[in-house]
Amino acid sequence: RSSRGGMWAAKCLLLAAALVWAAATATTAPFRPLDGTFVWAPGLDTPELLHSFFDEIASLGMHIVVLGEIRSNANGWRGCPSSDFVFDAPISWVMDFLDNANRTGMSAYLGLVASGACFRFSHYPQMNHTINETAWLFTQFPPELFTHPALSGWYITDEPAMPEWVDIHRDTEFYAQIVKVIRSYSSLPIAVAPYLNGARMFNVTPEVIAKRAAILAAESGINLQIWQDSTGADAINVFGANRYTLGDYFASVREALPADAPMWSDNEAFTWGDDLKGGGYHPCTAARFAAQLAASKPYVSRTLNWIQELHFGRVSPLRCPEAARLFASYAAMCGIGGEIAQPAYFWLTLPSSHHSDTEPPSKLTDGVSGDPTDASHAAWVGVQGTAQLVFVVPASGERRLGWVAAHVLAAPAGGVRFPRSLVLEASADGGASWTVLGEWATPTGALAADEVRSEYVVGNDAQLAWGAAPRAGASVRVKLPNDDWALTLLCELEVVLVDE
Numbered sequence: 116r117s118s119r120g121g122m123w124a125a126k127c128l129l130l131a132a133a134l135v136w137a138a139a140t141a142t143t144a145p146f147r148p149l150d151g152t153f154v155w156a157p158g159l160d161t162p163e164l165l166h167s168f169f170d171e172i173a174s175l176g177m178h179i180v181v182l183g184e185i186r187s188n189a190n191g192w193r194g195c196p197s198s199d200f201v202f203d204a205p206i207s208w209v210m211d212f213l214d215n216a217n218r219t220g221m222s223a224y225l226g227l228v229a230s231g232a233c234f235r236f237s238h239y240p241q242m243n244h245t246i247n248e249t250a251w252l253f254t255q256f257p258p259e260l261f262t263h264p265a266l267s268g269w270y271i272t273d274e275p276a277m278p279e280w281v282d283i284h285r286d287t288e289f290y291a292q293i294v295k296v297i298r299s300y301s302s303l304p305i306a307v308a309p310y311l312n313g314a315r316m317f318n319v320t321p322e323v324i325a326k327r328a329a330i331l332a333a334e335s336g337i338n339l340q341i342w343q344d345s346t347g348a349d350a351i352n353v354f355g356a357n358r359y360t361l362g363d364y365f366a367s368v369r370e371a372l373p374a375d376a377p378m379w380s381d382n383e384a385f386t387w388g389d390d391l392k393g394g395g396y397h398p399c400t401a402a403r404f405a406a407q408l409a410a411s412k413p414y415v416s417r418t419l420n421w422i423q424e425l426h427f428g429r430v431s432p433l434r435c436p437e438a439a440r441l442f443a444s445y446a447a448m449c450g451i452g453g454e455i456a457q458p459a460y461f462w463l464t465l466p467s468s469h470h471s472d473t474e475p476p477s478k479l480t481d482g483v484s485g486d487p488t489d490a491s492h493a494a495w496v497g498v499q500g501t502a503q504l505v506f507v508v509p510a511s512g513e514r515r516l517g518w519v520a521a522h523v524l525a526a527p528a529g530g531v532r533f534p535r536s537l538v539l540e541a542s543a544d545g546g547a548s549w550t551v552l553g554e555w556a557t558p559t560g561a562l563a564a565d566e567v568r569s570e571y572v573v574g575n576d577a578q579l580a581w582g583a584a585p586r587a588g589a590s591v592r593v594k595l596p597n598d599d600w601a602l603t604l605l606c607e608l609e610v611v612l613v614d615e
Contacts, residue, residue, distance in 0.1 A: 148449045149408070151179025151221070152423040153381065154212075156204035158431035159424065162211060168430045169215040172423060176449065179222050179417060181306070181341070184229040184272040185209060186252055198244040200228065206255060216265035223263075224306055226270040227252060227293075242289050245273065250296045261301060268304035268339065269297050277327050278313035290335035298336070307337050308381050311345035311364055315352070315488070321359055321367035329371040339377050341419060342368060346407050347383035347396065350488050353406045361410040369414040380411040380418045384426045384441060386570045387487045393525055394533065394558055394571025398426045398437045400522050400609045401444035401455060403484040436558075436576045440518050443578065444611050453613045454514060457481075460506035460608065462498075463592075470497025470604060478606065479504075479521075485606035487570035490526040494606040502534065502595040502603040505546070506610070508585045515584035516541075517613030520574025521595060523557070524604040527566065531602045533557045534595035537573045541585040542592070549592060552579060574609065581615050 152172060159165045172180070182204065189199035204212070209225065216223040228248045230241055260266065271293050280286060294305055309331065314324060328340060344361050345351045352360045369378055384404045388395020408418055424431040427441035447453040457480035462472065469491075472478050478496050485494035508516050525533045539552040557573050573595075585591055597603045 148176035150417040151177045152420040153181045158433035169219045173219040181224040182226045184226040187229040200248050213263045213265045222267035223265045224268040224270045226272045229272040246292050253300050271307045275309040277309045278319040287334035294336035304339050306339035308341045310343040312349040315349050321363045325367035325371035328368045341379040341381050343381040347385040350387040365414040378415050380415040382407045383421045388569030389567045393567040393569030395569045398441035400607050401448050402482040456509045456610045458506040460504050463503035464498045467497040472496045479608035490529045490531050495604040497604045500599040501597050505592050508589045510587035511612045514612040517578045518611035520572050520609040521605045522572050522607035534597045538594040540592040542590040
């Protein structure tokens, strides 16, 4: 132990002397924040929660909210066809939602009726059930809802499955009928959220997607398409691997739509997994989310997020355990508070020659995420068994280390397995002695992850206590424990410095 301590000390002191200045100056520049978010009512079911939620998203610079739905299929996600619907958001709650939007200066779009998991919701008999339910819902709205100053439009909840459309004109007829119902009560804009989920799986070209978007616009009467980027749902490519990118799809759709037709984005801040299992549907890293926004923003006039309250909110009791971490890193990206750092680091466990790092190491802090469907993607760095590395906390005024997370992969067929956890240790004496800051487990455990391909971002789920948080110049050791036979793949190390 004493000889290893000497080695740690020598390496860490050299690293601190030579590289801490470079680490301190390499930070993520602020970018234009999201314009808004979709909202899920069940997680905000009290006046207090709703009030706090609006205050939180206003603090992040958002000014648009889209309520997912007011009514939904009573039989849940597997009950099709069904004529039974229930309130997810009672009318009194909807009015409170609008009042809070008005209080915080936001534009509100109201989602109406969700059919559930009816893949062919536009076919009979489900089509008639949903149309009739929508017509009934409008008769329940009080007059003051239609004249509310925050109400800016309507949202048809059932999503056009663009990559999987079999009978395009049948689907557009469904939307046209819903639009007809809405237009008998209101002339406000009507939105829908087409998705790209399936485009990767079925290798659907951007040109085909764009043609379908144009048909939807021409035949349905819908005048606002909010395109889901499906980076979480289908791992749509962001970083230019050997397939179509998110930018390719969005550019083609924008070109196909009428010049005066608005196009917005719905950016997914969650991880991918087969059927969203394993590590799927958990908060991603800020670097990947920033890349999604950068890929979509050239083609859209507004950027929204799919359910901020779940993936980077701090209010809803239904939020993901990792949501506070992404909230902190997103706020830092926006220049609202704290700072994302790209510290210099070195490996204690040698990466595999097939999944090597750069020299000096930089892949984990270059802002590039690995393709979760391809373990051979160049961004993944691999270590056989347990992975370990050390970085030095950069100088940033009085800020201290608040958050550390690693973006990891599970690919059972290739022997790639989630680490069991992430362990953080800190040293203030150049590595002569170490203090454990904490250990945080992967969500499903390594054995469960063996059953499904997925990605996950593992790290602390609460900010490090200020008194114990490492200061500038401290060494931090990151351990990702795994079995010797398993390959540990990671592509990003997210480090966030915070204010007291």
